[in-house]
Amino acid sequence: MTRIPAAPLILGLAGLIPFVWGAATYLSDPLAQWGATYLGPRFIGPYVQLFYGSVILSFMSGVLWGFSTRAEGAQAATGYTLSVIPALWAFFMTGGGPVAAGTNLIFGFTGLLILDYAFWRWGLTPPWWMSLRVLLTAIVVASLCTGVFL
Template structure:
């Protein structure tokens, strides 16, 4: 296969997996909004939502760590590695503090991480398609967090 075919497959796979990763956010948020008692009983309520959010936020920091280690990484990769630890710490802290601060911290974490990823893609530090992906997924996750905050 050619390089273009591999790249196209990798991009499609990333979009597919990111979409699957957004499903629990949307399902738990809609469950909280539509059937809060049932969502708490069957979907784990706030604890499950916060736990999943912390894990995914940490994963997003890991994505940036991995990008900093790539052979083509810019000389500022040490700074990127340092900043890439912040999402893990924010996610962990969100698990330790009370609502609504826990949800607001996740919202800020996903917003800042998404903005950093989009800006990095626009500057050429990350691939352009990744910036688009992060914008879409960050919007879905932020919307889900806002729904949980309201309900």
């Protein structure tokens, strides 16, 4: 794994804000009250995490689809097929209440990391891809764990 360029690292870390903010408002009642008052109740606790998590899994499907364009033949077909899994997972698995949805997002992001690894091993991603994805996934999963296990 290699050094992550500044732009993807900064943008990737900025993309963690809704996950970390949701965890912080779950853990801090005064912060949750402030957030509900000034941002609205949809933008605190598990609500922001679950909606944003679904969006990001869908976004990552698009990223993997883009990586698939670098492949040919059977590998391209496999890549395109695998690339839709995160979006479908988000669509079908994020109902049933906040604990079930949060648990399924944890599994979704963990599964996405496995797909990231496959695309990286196939040479379809930048060399630094796994360094970025492991970091971001660890923070996303830790943030989602607050709503599922606490």
